Amino acid sequence: MVALGGLGEIGRNMTVLEHDGRLLIVDCGVLFPEEHQPGVDVILPDFTSIRDRLHDIDALVLTHGHEDHIGGVPYLLRERPDIPVVGSRLTLAFVAAKLKEHRIRPVTHQVREGDRSTFGPFDCEFIAVNHSIPDGLAVAIRTGAGLILHTGDFKMDQFPLDRRITDLRAFARLGEEGVNLFLVDSTNADVPGFTTSEAELTPAIETVFRTAPRRVIVSSFASHVHRIQQVLDSAAVHGRKVAFVGRSMVRNMGIARDLGYLTVPPDLVVDMKALEKLPPSQVCLICTGSQGEPLAALSRMANRDHVIRITDGDTVLLASSLIPGNENAVYRVINELTRWGANVVHKGNAKVHVSGHASAGELSYLYNLVRPRNVMPVHGEWRHLNANAAIAVRTGVHPRGVVIAEDGVAVDLLDGKVHIAGKVPAGNVYVDGSTVGGATEAHLRDRRTLAQEGVVTVVAIVDADTGALAEKPDFLARGFVHDERTFDEVVPLIERALAKAAEEGVGGSVQLEQLIARAVGRWADNAYRRSPLIIPIVIDA
């Protein structure tokens, strides 16, 4: 078994199981780039280790419909479109919508909790789990080598809106049978206690709808069906009509409604045109952009770049988390909305968000219920994996049975014991515009330098024999602070370097370009304490 993603990072979750020469894949997600990865759209798992074995794949099992679990599916199916895609009804609907944009029609196999299906040598049983999207599944995989249980993403809300709780009876039963390897969601393992129930948000959401003098504008994750359900229910009670704003929100809520995951009272949801005719106190908008994404509806409202203009007395409800790295973007949106006169209610000042992942308390219950032989924490950065491992050990799992692995580390299950069996490539595959995998760490390094320091292009027409400049070099700088005279002082330095090169018989344009780059680089550092990227161009006179 090898995780191609999700270990040491929150995202691009993908686990490959192998038995009898056949493969089963659990999830295929994307990772969102951090600020040191500029220009990258998303990051995929590296498919190198399975690329030659695509026809050995018996199934791709998807635990739920979040991007970090399904976002990579189009890229995997590009390589082999007929891999059977297995998942619950809502998960498959979200995947199908995504694949449609990529013009791929998948071969799907719909399952639900309690089902047991065999894919090659993999006997899979699906177990209901509660998460921040409906219809999540854990999967128990029985092979000749033993029973592997993968939680997917989960928490243990005892009062979810859909009454579909994490099926602890099934976990207990599997524990009785004997779980040889337990793969457990680590995202909140370092959060003490228990994740609050979604139902406990009702009072704060109600308060917003009860007290808002004018429009209510709600932003949340476009896949958080239950959160949106709570908003719809409150809107209905307080006599407001609702419109969805933002492509993914409109699309996902349409799917959720059509499939019965979202219950919409008759005539509650209307289109923008109808909404605009109502008095503000009867209006509710539900939109994308809760993470401060610059192109999403909420950011555009904050920047007055949207048909919906925030005015004094509007209430904005950010019913969402604050994903690390997005803080400044979100606070910028909150500040701008505040400035236009909106009252912004968010998790910092009201109880309007709970996490979708099990905290340390819930994990301890789960370990004590399952009593697994071996544990491998998944879905987390090192601090999360480490905290999860500590909980497993504390509940009595033998420390040698707890494996903290990195992406690409192959873990074998043999005679009930786990062994590290090698390593396969598991680097970052960057989706960058329409290129996949073309962007390298070197590109990102260049981009970081360009961002911090700018670029200076130097065009020098040089007489190859004498090393003399035919004319004053041209300097074209961007992002590097300069005026018309700035580069005058570097010309003599270039001249000197070229003259010296000519004396020494150095004359190839590549060598001269290096010389020029070095002279300009040294000058920029000395004179301005900057290290711009320098692009030297030498042309024969």
Next chain:
Amino acid sequence: MVALGGLGEIGRNMTVLEHDGRLLIVDCGVLFPEEHQPGVDVILPDFTSIRDRLHDIDALVLTHGHEDHIGGVPYLLRERPDIPVVGSRLTLAFVAAKLKEHRIRPVTHQVREGDRSTFGPFDCEFIAVNHSIPDGLAVAIRTGAGLILHTGDFKMDQFPLDRRITDLRAFARLGEEGVNLFLVDSTNADVPGFTTSEAELTPAIETVFRTAPRRVIVSSFASHVHRIQQVLDSAAVHGRKVAFVGRSMVRNMGIARDLGYLTVPPDLVVDMKALEKLPPSQVCLICTGSQGEPLAALSRMANRDHVIRITDGDTVLLASSLIPGNENAVYRVINELTRWGANVVHKGNAKVHVSGHASAGELSYLYNLVRPRNVMPVHGEWRHLNANAAIAVRTGVHPRGVVIAEDGVAVDLLDGKVHIAGKVPAGNVYVDGSTVGGATEAHLRDRRTLAQEGVVTVVAIVDADTGALAEKPDFLARGFVHDERTFDEVVPLIERALAKAAEEGVGGSVQLEQLIARAVGRWADNAYRRSPLIIPIVIDA
């Protein structure tokens, strides 16, 4: 009165008061750049509006020694070195150390709580306030126009380590006298309740020292004398020796110790050489880098780029906040430290940090005590200023007496009433390498494009008469994903554009460069969905 910084942002606090043609400045800080301001070192207030009036300045009053209050002083004193700098003992010591690096010897005027000093028409009284650095002062300024009271940064810890509490009796007395305009720190105005006392961190810090099996490595702000005091005390109790690591930590703790703000038990602090000879269980290091700054000690330890090598069993205590925007950097450090085997204790998993600012509860006490005529929230983004204003109104200040102003907005106090009286320049002044103010928004826009999209330089040698290319153009790309063949497809597009230009009689190299840039830009967008910065260079054949 005009704030040149600190309104709508957390940082570069600077307020300019004018009376009878004379000026008094309160604080002169820097703002740290956000991720959309790449390459910028720090951001200064814009001195434009006072540049012609430097000799009207009677004093620069510094409320305390944090960078966002004193970081801009060297840049202001560069313009007039003999501006009298007024502050408490520790504040002046921190400023002097900073100015020494800039080779400026300031004219200082030391004050302490209870002092009353006159600078031109400004009669200043200084009041003790408690904050996350010792020796903080609020300042009451009496002029012919009335009494202005500025809190500086403060909180109301009732049990500070140095027993120097915020002097509420003085605030009450000034309230009795009648405060015409009250400038109040807004940083935590949107945090409900009361800021926890520094003293309540003792148990968690003690636990670290009691239970750590090997070395204890503490990282905190290099100015947080009381936090470091707690660490020293705990280290002493548990028989550990201490070394300071990191330039600013060594410097500041030296100053604090010399002046008696930091009490160091005899023989507790040793140098690194002595420390290395001790068993790990007797070692404590106190270092910089609690915000994940890449060049600070802790990040370098995390990256194995420091003489101190983290090993299994080390305990790292991050006794600090997580400033918004630094999350990913800090979590990266925590993950790497965890990976090397360290147990990382931080505010996410233990009570090891409290804020330095008054929360909403404390602010309500203060307003009720002072009962100001007019209020102007300072030190905060819009969401903070707004929350602070709401508290003032709730305590009974008339809404018309509460001014939420932006940087540069001139506020007049006349007959006990406040009026908006105009606006002065208050844009961002960027310190960028050794240039001050040279970097513009256009530079930052270019840098963001360079970061996201990279740069493509195109060198074309063109026959001006025929518009024909003398040879295949040269393409030099950085940060833009390409291979040797990528640019082949754009050559015919350039040829076509040049031919068309020749037909139409367009021939200047500037025009041809624009044509080429447009052709390449369109191609990159169509073929790769990217928009690199394009630098076209046309050379006459």
